[in-house]
Amino acid sequence: MRTFFFSLSASFLAALGGCASIDDAINGPHLSEVKNPQDQYEARVVRMPMPEGGDAQRYPNSLWEANKRSFFRDQRASDVGDILTVMIDIEDGARMSNSTSRNRDNAESAGLTALFGVESLLDDALPDEFDPQQAVDLSSNSSSKGGGEINRNEKISMRVAVVVTERLPNGNFVIAGSQEVQVNHELRELRVAGVIRPEDITADNTIDYFKVAEARIAYGGRGVISKVQQPRYGQRIYEFVAPF
Template identity: 50%
Template sequence: VDGSSLWRRDRMSLLGDRRALQQGDIMTVVIEIDDKAEISNTTSRSRDGSDSMNIPNLVGIPQKLAKQWPDGASPTNAIDLSSNSSSKGDGSVRRKEKLTLRIAATIIQVLPNGVLAIEGTQEVRVNFELRELLVNGYVRPEDISRQNEITYDKIASARISYGGRGQISDVQQPRYGRQVLEAILPF
């Protein structure tokens, strides 16, 4: 087969496999997260305790001491303690996240077993707001689709970070003083 044939087997031919498989190749990571979680927790605890100790006849010592004590006091019932405690708590967490993103990632290493280490970053600046998307992890070559895409749930040790900074993010954050007060105030 000569170099101008359509039926060559290399990656650049018309029917060649264009999936990323080597260091430096680029693939698309598809991130579609639609996650919900609801957690409720109720706790209840109560405890009662009482202790008493009396020494009515300990070799006549209580009777001798009773003469020296003021009226109404007696060593006969020397110690009488009781305590009650109870606590009750309710808590709940309800969250919903939906995220749909696509990012190009580069193969940064091919491990000896054939697993591919990938990494991708993307920054988008609009006016004074910067949005950042970072993804990295490990993928198996057989999980890469014929369209050279992989979904986030097939990335081992996946680290996906999406966030931003700028004027809008600053306005939505509580001021430092407020954050300190919320951390130290018990109510």
């Protein structure tokens, strides 16, 4: 009886799924209902560093605020948790060509005219063709030639928002941020991290990538297309264990 109930339930769910598929095929996909953005999974997993609490320093008879860089409101990142934009415009090229050629010829000749009478014994022991005047004759010849060429051209243009995660004792900021875009089961990910100086942040709250010390910039993806482009596990294992 229980088996029959499970079979009936599975058939009912399959029928509902089939009806939904048929409806999507005829009328197209339906819009989702409007929900509270805080209930989205992406929003619930976000955790950001926050600045340490403290009272702002105020000076009597002064229009200036502490930690501000201008008389007007400063929009630039200045504390832990603030956001700024890293401008990534990489256009690098390198070309190198090397050529090496080497050639060497050596020749040595020595005679054994007198050696405590041993040369006479050599005449008796060796064939008649032996000549003590040319007892040793050595020659060698070696040559090598090599060439190599490198031609590389890379271009990346991106913008990514990062977060100030830490203020170092010398006043510099540690920044880190990532960006993910998923389209048709293919996820593209951009990750940036490094150390910057607050003075290098421009008025529009951006900073160039070449002003980021110890910069770590990674751009890649994973998904259906990326899996197809990678060799299978069996092939990887075979290449790893194959001696040749």
